[in-house]
Amino acid sequence: MPRRPLPAPPVAVDLAIVGGGSVAVSFLYQFLLALDADPVRRPLTIHLFEPQAEPGPGGAYQDDLPSNLLNIPAGNMSARADRRLDFVEWLREQDPAWLGAYGVDAIDPADFLPRPLFGAYMRAVYVRCRALAQSAGITFTHVPCRVSRVAPRPDGRVDIESPSGAASVACHAVLCNGNLPSQAFPALEEAPGYFNSPYPVAALAGGIAPDASVCIVGTSLSAVDAVAALQQAGHQGSIVCVSRNGRLPSVRSPHNRPPDTLLQLSRDGALLLAARHGGALSIDVIWQALRDEVLALGGSLDGGDLLGLQGDAPTALDEEIRRSAHAARPWQAVAAATNSAVDQIWHLMPDAERKRFQSQWRSLWMARRATFPMRNALKLQALFKTGQLRVASGFIGSRHDSAAGTFHTRLRTADGEAVHVSRYLVNATSFSVDAQRTADPLIATLLLEGHAQADAHGGLALDYGTGCLKDARGDAHPGISVLGSLAGGTYFWTTSMDVNARLANGQAVRIAAALAARPAIGPGNPGDTPSLAKWTAHRPPRPAPAASS
Helix, strand or coil: CCCCCCCCCCCEEEEEECCCCHHHHHHHHHHHHHHCCCCCCCCCCEECCCCCCCCCCCCCCCCCCCEECCCCCCCCCCCCCCCHHHHHHHHCCCCHHHEEEEEECCCCCCCCEHHHHHHHHHHHHHHHHHHHHHHCCCEEEEEEECCCCCCCCCCCCCCECCCCCCCCEEEEEEEEECCCCCCCCCCHHCCCCEEEECCCCHHHHHHHCCCCCCCEEECHHHHHHHHHHHHCCCCCCCHHHHCCCCCCCCCCCCCCCCCCCCCCCHHHHHHHHHHHHCCCCCCHHHHHHHHHHHHHHHCCCCCCHHCEEEEEEEHHHHHHHHHHHCCCHHHHHHHHHHHHCCCHHCCCCCHHHHHHHHHHHHHHHHHHHHHHHHHHHHHHHHHHCCCEEECCCCCEEEEEEEEEEEEEEEECCEEEEEEEEECCCEEEECCCCCCCCCCHHHHHHHHCCCCCCECCCCCCCCCCCCCCCCCCCCCCCEEECCCHHHHHHHHHCCCCHHHHHHHHHHHHHHHHHHHHHHCCEECCCCCCCCHHHHHHHHHHCCCCCCCCC
């Protein structure tokens, strides 16, 4: 029998980036810029593993309907942490006719623009990355496949394996592999008429009969995007959004302006605040600091404004629109400004306080902090007025009746249980952060082999100072770091591009410095073993000491 050919030896690379969405390309861009600041360095080799032909947009910013708006103003959307208006400046260079096709006739940093525009910008950033790499003599390769296994070697390097058999061994691997699919309704995933995600909303609107009844599970930003897409597509059937609390997000005031600085909830302020409270931050201390920041900005502490109105969703939405159309809402500006320190605030909270927040306050925080733009609020208001849209609380669960081809959604009401019947069911409960339960091959293998552990608050457990992956023993591996939604248990708010760009920049600067100091890699010279101790100069400040120390 002929011998089977031996597998090719793994390709040695300096840096492997797993994933090619917005966070990965933001990291790559800032890594190359960090290298560019050092004119004397050896040539590097980079592999970007991304199955899509065009890295950059990822799932979050793919081509889609213009109704799918960013939930962050354009001025806070950038691939660069140090250049917040990079997206806006790029837009101002584009063809007005192309922008007009998305309903954009002027570029205001305060505007909420269609998400596909940011995707196009990220494609352009990726083109910049290729040009930067070429001009710097860096060997850069887009490997168009998924990664099925990442594992540390005894020598400190990292094995990267794909289902196709292609293998690399890297000095550093950065995992930016995006959101895990929702696991909310596994029994429904094969049911006709079920959508496990609203995205892309173009596929959602195109896949639903225009006169059919639709039930959307969720009342958060994803649900708003689904409703707006159906409205733009001319959907005529009834739409019901259901959740446990029946609360829509807050409507962002177009009059808001960011504060010049926060007094207590900036990065430095949070450290000082913790020092005055024994070195840690409780929910009560944070809540009082938020109130103080709002008052300092001239805002109101009216409970209906801060916490939202109780009662039916149409009335609450009417009031949200009225307040946001009338004037700035300082509490929204303060909450948005905490993005600059949100990871540090979360880090300074003891685990008991984090658990308390997750169980008692997260739902309300998400409904109030995650605001949505006035343009989509007015669409929902119009649908409420015609009776086409309804929002219900008390969600219990949904099942599929295969004989009738319908979905039966159970709701808890004041009179007992009620059942809503719909032709389609859309899961708008957001992506999963439960690494322990995911079927994703890469994450499952990392956990199975003990190279990672799940974080109790979502995603994978990481070293706060470096973003490096913690193994089953709790030891951080300096050659593997994580960015994006799987870093949420450590950094909390990793669904916002400005936070992700800042975290990506921190890792980019650190890894660039480490790689620049290495000798050239090769089969006989793997370079120095990565060490967390070598990176201590790049760590953020330690948590504040107790006030008594």
